[in-house]
Amino acid sequence: MPSAPVVPRPAATVLLVRDHPTPPPGRTPLQVFLQRRAAGMAFAGGMTVFPGGGVDHADRPDATHWAGPDPSWWGERFGCDPELAGALVSAAVRETFEECGVLLAGPHLPEGTARLRAEATVRPRAEATVRLRADLVARRRTLADVLEQEGLVLGSDLLRPWSRWITPETSPRRYDTAFFVARVPDGQEADAHTTEAVEATWWHPAEALESWERGDVQLMAPTHRSLQEIAEHADAASVLAAADERVIRPILPIVRRTGAQVTVMLPGEPGFELAGEAPGSST
Structure with missing residues (x-):
């Protein structure tokens, strides 16, 4: 009898x-930051991905170091409870700083200020950045510790919700x-x-x-689809504006194996519903 699917970890x-x-020539201004993961990584080794990672136990929202939409707002957008939503935002900011040195944070703003501006943000002092990143990676400090030390607040205003993906049920991780x-x-x-990259x-x-079509890079389904979606926009402002209008529903791909061939099918693609009922599928 097949074992029950592994419970997904929030990320x-x-x-x-x-x-x-x-x-x-021939390119729009828009660019996106991508990393090729080390081949030996337990998950998505060798894949080209966006920065990110799993939620840590210390990724808890702190109202005293938070600017922008609160966890309840994020919970409504992602379809989860506020506590988890706050942890997801915190993890997004922490992982971005750990993996590529960009800190989505800013100074304390006057009461009632609606939104941080990207041009008004502040990063840690140059001499402190390397040490703070290393401490975060080694879990010697939490994101809240870093923000407190530098006199900053997490900039949830600098983020927009885009989508929610769940790893197929057949995956061991x-x-x-x-x-x-x-x-x-x-x-x-x-x-x-x-x-990690x-x-x-x-x-x-x-x-x-x-590059993916030529076989030069490897992309997982969520990365590929996300690139297709943002490729429809000419610049960063257009992407952010589109994010405000998106309706987010969890996307759970199905993996279908036919002999040595593995096919990842997404909701809305031809044959997706039948694949979910087929022998050897993930459902």
């Missing part, structure tokens, strides 16, 4: 976007992942200083998809 992923000031979009704040630069750089979305 957060951030589509970090920016506008190239002088895009090459599963995640229920909230996908966010965020524009890189002015004065900050994404880098590749993480042990062997390379990281900015891509035009269409360029990444073309």
Whole structure:
């Protein structure tokens, strides 16, 4: 008798976007930051992905270091309870700082200020950034510790909800992942200083998809679909505006195996409903 599916672990992923000031001919200004994971990673080894990772026990929302929509608002958008939603936002900010050095945070603002601006954000002092990132990765500090030390607040205003993906039920390691979009704040630069990736750089979305079609990079279904979606937009402002209008429903792909061939099917694709009933599918 088949064993019960593994319970998915909550996770957060951030589509970090920016506008190239002088895009090459045939490309729009929009770029997105992608990392190729080390081949030996337990999950998605060798895959090209957005920054992100699992929710940590310390990823708890702290109202005294929080700016922007509160956890209840995020819970409504992602279809989960406020406590989990706050942890997802916190994880998104922490993972983005750990993996590429971009801190989605800003100064304390006057009461009633509605939204942080990307150009008004502040990152830790240059001499402190390396140490703080290392402490976060080693779990010697929490994100709340970093924000308190630097006099900053988490900028939930700098994030937008994009989608929610759940790893197929047949996978031995599963995640229920909230996908966010965020524009890189002015004065900050994404880098590749993480042990989890062997390379990281900015891509035009269409360029990444073309590289996937040639077989030069490997993309999981959520990454591929997300790149397709943002490729419809010319710049970062358009992506952020589109995020405000999206209705987010959990997406649970089905993996169908026919001999040595593995097919990942998504809701809305031809044959998806039948695949869910077929022998050897994930349901």
